[in-house]
Amino acid sequence: MADTAVQRVEGAGISGQRGFLRKTFVHNLPAKIAALPMIATVLIVFVGCTVWTIYYSFTNSKLLPTGKFVGFEQYERLFGTSRWNVSVTNLISYGAMSLVFTLVLGFLLAVLMDQKIRFESAFRTIMLYPFALSFIVTGLVWQWIMNPTLGLQTTIRNLGWTGFSFDWIANPRMVLFALLIAGLWQGVGFCMVLMLAGLRGVDDEIWKAARVDGIPTWRTYISIVLPMMRGVLVTAVVLIGSGIVRLYDLVVALTNGGPGISSEVPAKYVYNYMFSGGNIGQGLAAASMMLLTVVIIMIPWAYLEFGGKGRQS
Amino acid sequence: MKKFAVVAAMATALLGSTAVMAADLEVTHWWTSAGEAAAVAEFARVFEEQTGNHWVDSALAGSGTGANPVIISRIIGGDPMGATQMNTGRDAEELIQAGLIRDLTPIVEEMGGLDFYVDQSLLAPCTYDGKIYCFPVNIHSWDWLWLSTKAYETIGQPVPKDWNEYVASWPALEEAGILPFGLATGWPFSGIPGVLMSGLGGSDLVLAINRDKSADAVRGPEFRKVAEALDHLRSVISPDMMVPSFGDVGNQLLEGTAAGNIHGDWLQGDLQVAGGVPGVDYECLPALGLGDQLTGGGDSFYFPVLPEGTDPAVIQAQTDLAKILISPEAQLAFNLKKGSMPIRTDIDLSGANACMAKALKLLDNGLLPSGDFALSSDTQQQMQDLNTEFLDDDSITVDDYIERYASIIESAE
Known part of the structure; x- marks a missing residue:
């Protein structure tokens, strides 16, 4: 009795996780593929360049971004x-x-x-x-x-x-x-x-x-x-x-x-x-x-x- | 389809044949005003006549502050031009370190050295690790006091012979409703402290500050005189009397509505275009009429390393152009139109006007390193900010100015 209950709970957890994955990646797949270029742009151009900017603001770079870290x-x-x-x-x-x-x-x-x-x-x-x-x-x-x-x-x-x-x-x-x-x-x-x-x-x-x-x-x-x-x-x-x-x-x-x-x-x-x-x-x-x-x-x-x-x- | 192939074949054949005959060399620069463009055309003419190559002119607007960044980003971005004007100074040092600028040492060796340069210090900013990376093509100096003959006729005084006489004439000028000092908004003011430094402070002060970066010299009594003169100068300048560009100050001088101005020798180009005659309509006092040396900087040409696979003819054209820019013939033709001083004096300069003749005499005493020669552009930008603020804000005292100037020099590399 107790065993089955535990099993059922575990089963629910796994299927719930699967459902979450499914929902995130498979559900409405074409739309997600269509959004990929924009996601890439956001990650690389916006987030990436922001991180780059902040990193190099802690260096003593002059004309080219080659400087040392100076806090x-x-x-x-x-x-x-x-x-x-x-x-x-x-x-x-x-x-x-x-x-x-x-x-x-x-x-x-x-x-x-x-x-x-x-x-x-x-x-x-x-x-x-x-x-x-x-x-x-x-x-x-x-x-x-x-x-x-x-x-x-x-x-x-x-x-x-x-x-x-x-x-x-x-x-x-x-x-x-x-x-x-x-x-x-x-x-x-x-x-x-x-x-x-x-x-x-x-x-x-x-x-x-x-x-x-x-x-x-x-x-x-x-x-x-x-x-x-x-x-x-x-x-x-x-x-x-x-x-x-x-x-x-x-x-x-x-x-x-x-x-x-x-x-x-x-x-x-x-x-x-x-x-x-x-x-x-x-x-x-x-x-x-x-x-x-x-x-x-x-x-x-x-x-x-x-x-x-x-x-x- | 067949037709297209034929046309394409013809086109490639045509392209191929022209490449063999003459190379196109793109040259970028920011000489866009009437006199400057005429001067650059002389370079192009000599280059095309002597080599048969084609000079592709890419003039960029915005001068040193606007065009220089464009040029640098093109070189960094992998789209280099064949040759380019770039600010002498330490701007290009990083490009050289990154291996983006062509080493001209072999060309120099082929020519048998650069002893003909009137002052070897001109080559210092072009030299890196003992190798030459650029050729200065002229000498520019800020150290000029320009005076309006007409304004002094109005107040019935002789035209001053030096800075002290000029300062003494200010009250009379103001009484007559003439601006003692005409000034354009923006960067022109930031060149003035350097001129006062060499004229009033003397050569040793310039060397101590610009070359040795000595903050003690800034705090010393000599520099105080300079700062006090600047303080006195700002008292006769009011923001609502400033004109939009330095060329307008030239007009004020010719009209006699302003009595004087400190500005680089390129102002003379504008004075001449406006019909002014040196000695008649305006007077010029190099080194404020006090010093015996000029601070100078030069316009220099750099030759970027071209990408792999470039037609050897283009690289050969680069080499040719490098030699031609500093050849006697091109130097003479260029500098007579430009109003700057040539880098070599072994040429016939009888065509030079009265002002240029005065400058050539001072040139024999050697050049002093000017700020834009010896200081990094970062430091120059800080100086410019300080000077702009000082001019406008009377709450910054002479002491504050000296202290802030000293701290900029202290942090300069």
């Missing part, structure tokens, strides 16, 4: 460099402002668009147009507009308002806002279109119900519609966030890090030390720090998003 030396130098520290501070302030303003302005514009206005598609095209331009073009255009001796400031002064001043691009304290203007001009339209799609996804019945209950329109937007757009919001935050971390081309085109080092960003530091500075170790150490920042932000979010749901179901 945290590159990181010590990194955090002793004022240019890097300024870069990080800049990215944090720019990132916070950019995230908030893009979301708020994008949502407001989307709400305005949603009021059944005339020529909606024309407005939508106009708003989305800057997004079709690369950051390099955006940067150059705004560089000319904001250049104190050639652009807006001189134009207005020549028109007679001699006291007019708009020299943000040459002013170390204001240059981040100059970047922000160009960045928002480029990115808000896209955020607006995302939000508009989200708004359109809200059922008309809900609006009718809210109207019957006498809830004011603004209240409906904030308390009912916005929470229903959670998916769109997450998408928007992820897209804006990744745009912020890799901020590089806009800075190169608009200010090239100046005046002085007041608009430097981490990605530019990485590029300068890897390529023109010929110091791969230093560049990779900086790149690893950028990765770490992203990981620190992503892990709690991923845990909330996926971990929580897994336990519920």
Whole structure:
């Protein structure tokens, strides 16, 4: 009796394992074969290169990745460099402002668009147009507009308002806002279109119900519609966030890090030390720090998003 | 199908025959401005005339900071060009160590040595383990103070003869609404400390810092003078008066809206293209009018090792080009257009203008190693960061500057 019971339990264990293997490898085989190239890409390109990057950030490699292991030396130098520290501070302030303003302005514009206005598609095209331009073009255009001796400031002064001043691009304290203007001009339209799609996804019945209950329109937007757009919001935050971390081309085109080092960003530091500075170790150490920042932000979010749901179901 | 085979056979026959007659040699460089392109065309002309080979010109935009990485990654990536300009300095040392650059020693032996180089120190960055890996084709120097004749006419003063007179004229210039010092944004500022170092600090200081990497020399009284001069200089520069490129500063000088500028000799190319005449529209003071030696660096050509199976004619073309670049005929034609100094003075330089003649006189005293000659590009990048920050941020005092400069030199290899 006892023997059979033990046997049955063992049998169940084996068949369960087999079932697991079957489920993992054999079930829906064509789909798994089709996914192999992508899996290989992820493992080799993304994971492999990340590991490579982190490994060589602990070496004293110069132009070629051939250096000796030197521990945290590159990181010590990194955090002793004022240019890097300024870069990080800049990215944090720019990132916070950019995230908030893009979301708020994008949502407001989307709400305005949603009021059944005339020529909606024309407005939508106009708003989305800057997004079709690369950051390099955006940067150059705004560089000319904001250049104190050639652009807006001189134009207005020549028109007679001699006291007019708009020299943000040459002013170390204001240059981040100059970047922000160009960045928002480029990115808000896209955020607006995302939000508009989200708004359109809200059922008309809900609006009718809210109207019957006498809830004011603004209240409906904030308390009912916005929470229903959670998916769109997450998408928007992820897209804006990744745009912020890799901020590089806009800075190169608009200010090239100046005046002085007041608009430097981490990605530019990485590029300068890897390529023109010929110091791969230093560049990779900086790149690893950028990765770490992203990981620190992503892990709690991923845990909330996926971990929580897994336990519920 | 038959037709295709015939065409293919004809095509291969054609390719084969041209390869026998003349080899194509791809040459990369970043000489893209009007004067520079004209100078490079002289090299191509002499090369094609003398060997019958074909010079395939691959000009890359972005100068030393933009094009150099492209060139290096092409060599590392296994797609080497036939010959390339590359920054002299220690950039290429690792490529040489990795065996990617052709050893030119046999060619040198065939020519019977390189004694004709005006200063043997030019060859130092090309030499590795006693072998020669590149040929400098000209001498460039940062050590020039350019002055606007027109600006000094406006304030009714004679054009200064040296740096001290120039500094003394700043208040009068500012009163007249003229910029004492025109400056372009970005990298041009980072060349200035080196010029002040050789002009004000003297040859010994340059050697102690750039060659011997002595941090004590940086902390010494001579370097303090340099740092103080730089501090004084930044007080007359304001970020909103800066122009986008160094060529624009040339225009400011010719117009008389800026009185002076420190910039390398390549600025003269732009001044001449804009119609300026040395001695009439602008004055030049090599070594700030104080020193008797110039710091110099050169543009050099490297010849990457070509992959196995390359047509021997191409390798022969490489050899030919190496010899031609430093031949008297090509040197003369190239440098007269480029505005730089030739690497050999056994040629007829009567075509040189007034500024170049001044420089050639100083060249007889020997060259000093400039920063981009003696320091690794990593160190140069750190210096550039420091200088850019110093220019903009008045809260960095002279003492801070000296201390940070010293610590960069300390960590330099």
